[in-house]
Amino acid sequence: MYSFILSFTALLCLRQHYDVLAAPVLSAQNLLSLDPYPNKPRVTFRQDGTFKITVFSDLHYGENPWDDWGPQQDVNSAQLMRQALTIEKPDYVVLNGDLITGENTFAENSTTLIDEIVAPLNEVKIPFSSTHGNHDNNINITHIAEILREQKVAPLSYTRTAPPGVGGEFGPGTYWVPVYADTQAKKPILILWFFDSRGGFSPGANSKPVPDWVDSTVATWIDQQTSIMNTAWGPAENNRASMAFVHIPPHAIQVVQTTLNSTINPGLNADILGVGSTQATTNSANSGKDDAFWETLNTKVKNLKVVVSGHDHGNEWCAREPTQDVIFCFDKHSGFGGYSSAGWLHGIRSFVLNTTVTDVKAGIESYVLVEDGTTRDRVFLDRNYV
Template sequence: MGNNYLVLFCLIVVISCEYGVAGGNLGRRNFTQSVVSPTQEPCYRCRFLILQFVSAVCPRLRGAKINVDQLDDIVASDPKIKNMLNNIDSMGGNAVFWMNLAERSKQAKVFIRCPQPVRNADKPKLRFNTNGTFKIVNFADLHYGEYQGLPLGKEQDNNSTRVMQTILRIERPDFVVLTGDLITGEFVFYNPEFYLRKVFNTLEERGFRWASTYGNHDNGFTSTRESIFAVESTFSNSYTQTDGTDDLAGLTNYYLLVYSSNATSNVTNEVETPVLIMWFFDSRGGFDMYGLKPANVDETVVNWFKVENAKMKKKWGIVPALAFFHIPTRQYRAIQATISIRSDCVGLVDEAVVTQDRETGLMDALVNSDTVMTTFVGHDHDNSWCCNHKKMQICYNRHSGYGGYGNWARGARVVNLKEEDITHRLNYVRLENGTIIDAFPKGSESTFKL
């Protein structure tokens, strides 16, 4: 097999097999069996380059199913994508690789299917229960896939699944939020979909609805945000979305609306008004073939939030909101430095705050929104505290997974809301052994049946 065929072989495996971000419905092979055996694995350097290529192309082709030879115009018009292909070409030592690939792909039936944005309209409305309550469980930093192929890795993942199962069984939440680092992408050298499906199946098979925002470790050699989203989008109970444009930096920037328990009680001009908004922001991070990625919620996202929040206030008035993102802002560091002399804070403080890599104005925008009540982050495994901050509360979620560093008991942060007064809320940490700790705000336990 010549060099050019070797690169073609890698590309066919990557784009078409169950490992990849593309190829019809994920998990189904869409290649000619004579081209490659299902048991053969891709060359990983080639795979990494192809993942970056698909991640760059897919935002321009959301929802499109296109033959490889139909991408010529995109390649020609975008120097970054063209450079990616040149890097792939150099592996095979053939400057006309793309032309040859296009010709051969007609027989190999290679194509790319890009992840499609999922919209609220495609899912049943989220509602408060008939008893007027809404409960959210936050799982953060699950870190599946560490020590891949080793007994320790399997043990860690099984323990993480047990944590999720135990807390879900006890809490029976109305909604679940996954606040980033689903996997440890830099250590998953093949088949990241296997680990992602472990996470999502734990929720789907038990009938729980959920939404995600991704973390810095979700990017890796074989995974990108786009590839994770493509897998997650195959689950009917996932409410994870993208904004559906190229305008915002990152992928999981979106909001979800939660409505009253009574569909007729909060209607204006025959249109139902939400009673709660959940915002999700992508703090990005990790790396790709070009190096480290920015680790912050970009200004484009902050400005988008300001505009959308203003529209909502004009349309609906003040609707209480929660915000979820993975990497804490610098305000978390400043507040943690004062916890020892404050009386309002609750929870674990056992490591320095590792913040987003620069200030983009996110927290100021949330504080001044008049709507956001609480922010929830992950990232720092040995912190799980909550404090008041100006007009809001800011909280760490609990380290949930057995992957990643940290020796404290695993758990999840649980948020309890009442429709009659959503601003009066209670959250706490449910540990894997079933106990409740760190109820916040102090003194709120009596108004909720725990």
Template sequence: MQQHLLCLLHNEINAQNFINYWEQMKKTIVFLLIIMTISLISGGKDYKQKPVLRFNQEGKFKIVQFTDVHFQYNSYRSDSVLVLIKNVIAREKPDLIVFTGDVVCSKDTRQAWLSFSKVLIEAKIPWAIILGNHDIEYELTGKQIMETIVGMPYNLTINGPENIAGNGNYILNIQSSSSSKPAALLYCFDSHSGFHPRTNLGTYEWIRLNQIEWYRNQSIKFTKKNGANPLPALAFIHIPLPEYKEIIGKNTTVGMQQETVCSPDLNSGLYTAMIESKDVMGVFAGHDHNNNYIGCLRNICLAYGNATGRQTYGDIGRGARVIELTESERKFNTWILKLYECDREKDIWISTNDNERRYFVAYPDSFAGKQE
């Protein structure tokens, strides 16, 4: 009897080992299929040469900002968000797509990133990723995420200098319509994560001093090369700067503000560095799903994107922000697209059939002579 029981137990263990092995094999097969699909989509071309960003012949450059997608692998809700992204891309035909954090928040994290990226590769439009506080809470570190996505077709994301904090601190150079000369810059920053548990330093980490020093040095370099004239620039982050609180209630601030600004408690001075460097015209963030407002503080716009994901809190709708730069001028237009009504708890996802450019702002004209 004892021998019989041991035999049954041994068989049960073998069966469980087989189940575990098969589950792992299924993940591996899916992973390989995704890799093969990406290879087929890219047509087997050599994409070591990254796409060149350039103003068009009309002197315009259009960026679509998606934020807080919170993509989950093998989820019908996330699949419906991919449809939203495809529709915005087809409608706006942007020159660049920027995701400002909390992009993939999923188990099977590597497969999730590969699955998510297929839509962008198929679009054949340059794209860039900034990490959010939730991206690094699953199975991959920030560095491992970068190792997964950097070098994908049409992807301009860079891990950034190893000697400064974070992953994904980099600059995108937009060339002139008539030459290879830089005409505008896009600064991308890793705004890190939150403190778990909360400490007396606050809830969220801050932009590190070595990141700010890196920005200042890069700005000085580009300004010097441009005959001592700062190039028009934008900045993209995930967690908003503390200064976002200062534009609430101003008569020139437009858009929805339905939650507290969840910024670091400690202000490390990135905004001040931008004031002194005189290149950044606007900062674009995500993180707070019930905010999509934009305002101006001392000639720098502070703006939220519009939350995109279906599996996130928030009830102001789902969509994107569009930004259109003008060559050789410190000018840009920006607006919100609201494509879906959304309620995660009630599983509401209803198309708005709305083509309106909501909360349209023309910088600097919308703020000239009106700032308090």
């Protein structure tokens, strides 16, 4: 009989691993390097000055492992990943949450699903990062367990953990990755930010709901990190750009859906945002609990080109969030697991940048590639985009 309970010893081991592998708090003493990845290849733009990011979201591996249907969805998802990687040939990949359907996994093999997920990335030796979603926290799986497994089996994983005390309970996956113009550059021109929006359920016999928003401690961390970056590299304006990835859309995005224009904001718009579909909405009393994160992200991270989320499988549009004057994009439901509907299809979202991205007026191109090999929803995200 399968055990659905993580022992206290196992949880303690995970906590110890978390403390060991957590990213160090960068301070004035180590400003000269400011490199969180001294033992990994530097992530750089291509020689032609371009940089492509491909996002796989909501893969939902591990559904219904007790019958034929579930494992077949994982086969289909892996096939889509390999197809998209062949067509897109990205420079970097983001796995934007809900890698695993945690409520369906067994304790004995839950984290080994990560091996299957990262296999296509390992095959083509492409650097990548992960965020984690509400389905990645459950009775037999946690964000930290997935992160530790990914770090173990994927040499080019750039996923890491925030320092202890940042991210709230069951939300360790907050970090940033620097991207340089070339291997000799002294400072990055692009920062990729990754935030843990938590959600789901805590592990063990006394499982309880986990808050589904980016914890307020992350706001303080953003303030600290941007201050250190500014001291080391100079102010961000016309110096470096940023992109942010978080699984559950910020609460502020809910109202944006009511003003979409299908010409300016093309893409599937089949999920009506509401309870459970944006941060801090599993309980209406919690609405706005991500305000500290959202405000700090947009006031401290200058030249923020776009914020990217998954979670709502039926949405794939981009639009400007007016209160913070920032562009938001849904990525595309990639996995054959997870809910879907006829005609939605599965696919990926890509972003194409070039080294002029440091200019606050510069934009980036984005589009969706679907499983039949066609592209759609192409937009150019710049200061004029609404």
